[in-house]
Amino acid sequence: MKKNLNVGVVGLGVGEQHVLGYQKLDATTVTDICDINPKILKDVGDRNKIFGRHSDYRMITENPEIDIVSIASYDDHHVEQAISAFNHGKHVMIEKPIALNRVDSERLLRAQQDSGRLITSNLILRQSPRFKELKSWIDGGYFGDIVAIEGDYIHQILWKLTEGWRGKMDFYCVTYGGGIHMIDLMRWLIGQEVIEVNGMGNKLLTRDTPYKFDDIIMNSLRFENGTLGRSMSNLGPQRPQIHALNVYGTKQTFINDIPHARLYNGDQPHQETTITTAYPGIEKFDLIPDFVSAILEDRQPAISITDIFRVMDICFACYDSLEAQKTISVTYLI
The missing domain is CATH 3.30.360.10 (Dihydrodipicolinate Reductase; domain 2)
Structure with a gap:
């Protein structure tokens, strides 16, 4: 496991708090952000000196240089974005709810299990x-x-x-x-x-x-x-x-x-x-340090896969x- 992890954040409402959380850590660098609102994208990028800026989430989830994806977009986009991230080998933090129905929850779990990467949610x-x-x-x-x-x-x-x-x-x-x-x-x-x-x-x-x-x-x-x-x-x-x-x-x-x-x-x-x-x-970003530590230490995060899928069930x-x-x-x- 490399010591410095690159992070992309999708959705920049509460997602800006994710940016701040990762930027406080020595082990992570936020390289890319994504939002469908151009003004929000520019403002958050300027405030936080992030130059990888995108309106298409796939520019983050499919980027081979990114290790962690934080998803803070609209609730009905969480599943597709997270599955794309897992399919491309990323660890994923998702704002709640992780899914809006059981079928999508099962699809998400299957993608996570197939990837072998970690998932957590911001149950703060x-x-x-x-x-x-x-x-x-x-x-x-x-x-x-x-x-x-x-x-x-x-x-x-x-x-x-x-x-x-x-x-x-x-x-x-x-x-x-x-x-x-x-x-x-x-x-x-x-x-x-x-x-x-x-x-x-x-x-x-x-x-x-x-x-x-x-x-x-x-x-x-x-x-x-x-x-x-x-x-x-x-x-x-x-x-x-x-x-x-x-x-x-x-x-x-x-x-x-x-x-x-x-x-x-x-x-x-x-x-x-x-x-x-x-x-x-x-x-809002208080769970991020533990999530990053879990990735580096190859363990479950404090908010584990069992926790997030069981509360959703x-x-x-x-x-x-x-x-x-x-x-x-x-x-x-x-």
Whole structure:
């Protein structure tokens, strides 16, 4: 493995954060970027002194000099771009969701497996100092048995559905774009797989707009050891952004809030502890150093292939449940 890896980034919205992440590392050089918007392409290239600039992603995915491709394009382009990268021997980081349906997810997995290259996704909440601390407590038995967990993606970005590219896609699901973060976080925190789901949604926030799909979705989850979970994706709340997380154990309860979280070991005022550990305390590129290290060390990245395909399978089951209006068992590709 060569010591300096060349990187190409496709999609320069959040993708510019990928550029910044790679540029901070001694082991990587961002040589090429791609975007379909000429102004964005020029501005990002000028700001970051990158001279390989393209409107066609294949100029990156098929470039034999590039070792890593970061994909941060529109969601419905992820699969084709990633498969092209794998077919040409690249390691790939993909923004979530990695795919929009099971068929494409299977195609992507097959391409990755055939290539022998690494894949990861930017499920960034695992990097939050507050949630890392919480996981250490859960793993250490501080909470006892986890009986229930709730994780809600609450962010006032409704314009992304009504005015942005998401609303123009043939299919979009707020669970895939928002709730996936919380489902991944809950699965990681308690170390259990989801075995069945039940989804419900409505379209009240966007009922007078051209947006065609449910704008709020609430999913109930059952984990393998009996823990019950719930996750809401709400892109139109009248409140500040928060990754709302409640963890109920037989010994402790954790409630995430802004600026501080709260920990309870009973129902009396003196049984409340304030948690001041940083939240969110993360940058969009915080998983990139580990991904690069994984490539150099020939190991799985922190967000492994199992993690990214399993959380996607949970999201697929949630949507199937919403459509079928019944509880659905989760089936996993890997």
